[in-house]
Amino acid sequence: MSATIAPAVVILLGPPGAGKGTQARMLEEDFGLVQLSTGDLLRAAVAQGTPAGLAAKAVMEAGGLVSDDIVLAILKDRMAEPDVAKGVVLDGFPRTQGQAEALDALLAEAGQRVTAAVSLEVDDAAMVDRIAGRYTCGTCGEGYHDSFKQPAVAGVCDKCGGTQFKRRADDKAETVKARLEAYHAQTAPLIAYYDGHGVLDRIDAMGTIPDIRAALARALGVSA
Numbered sequence: 001m002s003a004t005i006a007p008a009v010v011i012l013l014g015p016p017g018a019g020k021g022t023q024a025r026m027l028e029e030d031f032g033l034v035q036l037s038t039g040d041l042l043r044a045a046v047a048q049g050t051p052a053g054l055a056a057k058a059v060m061e062a063g064g065l066v067s068d069d070i071v072l073a074i075l076k077d078r079m080a081e082p083d084v085a086k087g088v089v090l091d092g093f094p095r096t097q098g099q100a101e102a103l104d105a106l107l108a109e110a111g112q113r114v115t116a117a118v119s120l121e122v123d124d125a126a127m128v129d130r131i132a133g134r135y136t137c138g139t140c141g142e143g144y145h146d147s148f149k150q151p152a153v154a155g156v157c158d159k160c161g162g163t164q165f166k167r168r169a170d171d172k173a174e175t176v177k178a179r180l181e182a183y184h185a186q187t188a189p190l191i192a193y194y195d196g197h198g199v200l201d202r203i204d205a206m207g208t209i210p211d212i213r214a215a216l217a218r219a220l221g222v223s224a
């Protein structure tokens with residue numbers, strides 16, 4: 001659309017439910033970045049029954065983190081595709097210090113570095129409700145929520161007109177608790193990692209989707 005932040009590598013950090021996927025899609029629309037979600041890539045691998053998908057399935061269902069080896073192999077394959085040259089927004093990656101260091105090494109090979117890491121700051125207590133009500137269009141992936149964002153016409157996707165919707169198997173309350181624990185134990189330390197690299201921004205992500213979208217654009221130094 002209007003502004004560009006290229007060639008950028010933007011990382012969205014935050015617990016499950018913070019809005020990483022929603023905001024990554026907004027960054028695609030606003031700035032032409034390519035959303036790269038390791039969760040989506042892993043779910044596709046599970047659906048296709050690839051060896052990586054078979055190995056990841058049980059861990060994902062339990063709300064744990066898939067091994068760095070599997071995630072990095074999937075990420076490297078995706079990063080080798082040509083559309084990535086437009087700039088990427090990484091959603092759900094990196095999730096461990098090992099992944100962050102591997103990403104730095106991968107980018108360094110191409111003479112690049114992380115442009116910005118934005119921490120979406122939320123209250124954990126609100127995340128279970130946010131996650132429990134969410135669902136997506138089965139055709140285009142547009143996100144909806146039982147309380148916060150319903151399609152304008154019930155049962156019809158605003159974006160593509162699709163009528164099939166799906167809910168994630170790991171969005172059940174008990175799995176969400178495990179995912180929040182994994183976030184705090186293994187991923188939250190990356191906030192300090194990127195602060196140390198001088199690329200961290202923190203934004204309040206408890207507001208509305210448009211407010212967070214605007215705050216994110218300001219953090220990235222562009223106006224949407």
Ligand code: AMP
Nearest residue numbers: 038039059060064065066071092093095
């Ligand atoms: P997400 O869609 O980002 O919420 O990810 C869903 C699930 O996929 C997570 O709970 C993990 O089991 C797995 N996953 C996604 N990204 C990663 C990653 N970078 N490292 C390890 N596991 C991941």
